Amino acid sequence: MTDWDRNKRVLLDLARQGENSQCADCGAADPEWASYTLGVFICLNCSGIHRDLSGISRVKSIHLDFWDDTLVEEMRRKGNQVVKRCYEANVPPFYYKPRAADCKVLKEQWIRAKYDRKEFIAASRPQEIFTSGDRAGYLWKRGKDKGSFHQRSFHLLEKEGTLRYYSKEDGKEPRGVIQVSKMNATFQPEKIGNPNGLQITYLEDGHTRNIFVYHKSGKDIVDWFNAIRAARFRYLKMAFPTANESDLIPKCTWNYAKEGYMEKTGPTDAYTQGEVFIGNTEYGYIVTEGLPPGVKGNKWNFGLTIQTPGRRFLFTCETEQDRKEWINALKEVISKPMSCQDYTVEATLRRKQRR
Numbered sequence: 001m002t003d004w005d006r007n008k009r010v011l012l013d014l015a016r017q018g019e020n021s022q023c024a025d026c027g028a029a030d031p032e033w034a035s036y037t038l039g040v041f042i043c044l045n046c047s048g049i050h051r052d053l054s055g056i057s058r059v060k061s062i063h064l065d066f067w068d069d070t071l072v073e074e075m076r077r078k079g080n081q082v083v084k085r086c087y088e089a090n091v092p093p094f095y096y097k098p099r100a101a102d103c104k105v106l107k108e109q110w111i112r113a114k115y116d117r118k119e120f121i122a123a124s125r126p127q128e129i130f131t132s133g134d135r136a137g138y139l140w141k142r143g144k145d146k147g148s149f150h151q152r153s154f155h156l157l158e159k160e161g162t163l164r165y166y167s168k169e170d171g172k173e174p175r176g177v178i179q180v181s182k183m184n185a186t187f188q189p190e191k192i193g194n195p196n197g198l199q200i201t202y203l204e205d206g207h208t209r210n211i212f213v214y215h216k217s218g219k220d221i222v223d224w225f226n227a228i229r230a231a232r233f234r235y236l237k238m239a240f241p242t243a244n245e246s247d248l249i250p251k252c253t254w255n256y257a258k259e260g261y262m263e264k265t266g267p268t269d270a271y272t273q274g275e276v277f278i279g280n281t282e283y284g285y286i287v288t289e290g291l292p293p294g295v296k297g298n299k300w301n302f303g304l305t306i307q308t309p310g311r312r313f314l315f316t317c318e319t320e321q322d323r324k325e326w327i328n329a330l331k332e333v334i335s336k337p338m339s340c341q342d343y344t345v346e347a348t349l350r351r352k353q354r355r
């Protein structure tokens with residue numbers, strides 16, 4: 001057997017072991033590339049990002065390239081588990097670690113933060129966004145006409161629990177004030193038409209609103225994203241002092257199971273515009289296909305009924321497929337146990353509805 005064959009066999013065997021079987025940077029299964037300078041197995045996608053960091057990372061295909069004895073030995077000595085323990089020693093709990101399906105800017109900045117800026121090694125001094133809840137800077141915000149972006153000055157204020165934005169740095173009246181408690185950020189490069197496009201979703205007066213922003217620098221926009229998560233994490237810790245941290249992390253993002261439109265039907269009343277809180281079956285929440293006898297949609301024909309402890313909500317969807325998706329999404333939400341935060345949200349919505 002030649003060195004080539006033997007080394008390849010050893011390497012492929014290593015790549016199947018333990019944490020090596022998932023990309024060190026995004027968790028994708030069965031990585032086919034490796035950085036031989038860092039000693040990690042990574043996926044094709046991430047290897048492209050490593051290529052741009054040639055000062056610290058050199059990559060090879062584990063199938064197609066030649067690996068000499070020293071390099072194979074190096075991969076054995078290091079490997080994903082050992083290297084992650086070093087470069088991810090100090091990742092703050094709220095910091096978002098990208099997954100395989102996430103957009104490029106998130107992965108790129110994660111990889112740069114880890115290996116290039118070494119932000120998370122044990123001896124690192126955390127960036128300000130990790131230690132202070134405040135942050136200020138300019139972002140380009142999409143205007144009402146949708147095509148144009150305007151530079152706005154954004155201020156995240158931990159004590160106040162708000163994100164404010166102003167037309168000018170010295171502006172007195174904010175153009176908008178968003179509550180951290182009702183805010184979510186998600187990267188939407190395609191929707192916004194910019195690789196660094198971030199959508200900030202929030203609730204205001206019972207309505208869901210969005211603003212669309214970007215920053216020219218990938219580092220800046222990802223730092224904003226994590227600063228928002230940090231602010232939400234701090235807010236959640238304050239709101240739920242007895243909850244443990246691992247329970248709060250998923251709530252740093254605030255999720256809809258499905259986004260879209262349904263037509264509300266049935267007797268119109270003032271208080272149902274906006275949102276319907278979806279609880280859990282044990283507490284009297286039920287979703288069923290169809291509308292009660294004698295009720296018809298105005299425009300759309302595919303009805304569904306949400307029974308809540310307080311009252312019944314009737315909706316119609318445009319297509320059968322749409323209805324199926326909504327029912328599945330709603331059922332999934334309902335089958336999950338309610339958490340303490342859900343109860344608070346529910347109570348708030350109830351209050352609003354009673355007004």
Ligand SMILES: *[C@@H]1O[C@H](CO)[C@@H](O)[C@H](O)[C@H]1NC(C)=O
Nearest residue numbers: 028045100101102103104107
């Ligand atoms: C590769 O990366 C892109 C963007 O970062 C992502 O949308 C895609 O799902 C990734 N592909 C795989 C196979 O992980």
Ligand SMILES: *[C@@H]1O[C@H](CO)[C@@H](O)[C@H](O)[C@H]1NC(C)=O
Nearest residue numbers: 242243244245246247248339
């Ligand atoms: C946090 O709570 C979850 C269940 O709610 C539990 O499984 C987990 O062990 C707890 N973690 C800590 C560190 O207490």
Ligand SMILES: *[C@@H]1O[C@H](CO)[C@@H](O)[C@H](O)[C@H]1NC(C)=O
Nearest residue numbers: 184185186201253254255256
């Ligand atoms: C909240 O953000 C996460 C990612 O940060 C995203 O997956 C989710 O869809 C967002 N939810 C809303 C309601 O925007």
Ligand SMILES: [Zn+2]
Nearest residue numbers: 023026043046
């Ligand atoms: Zn990867």
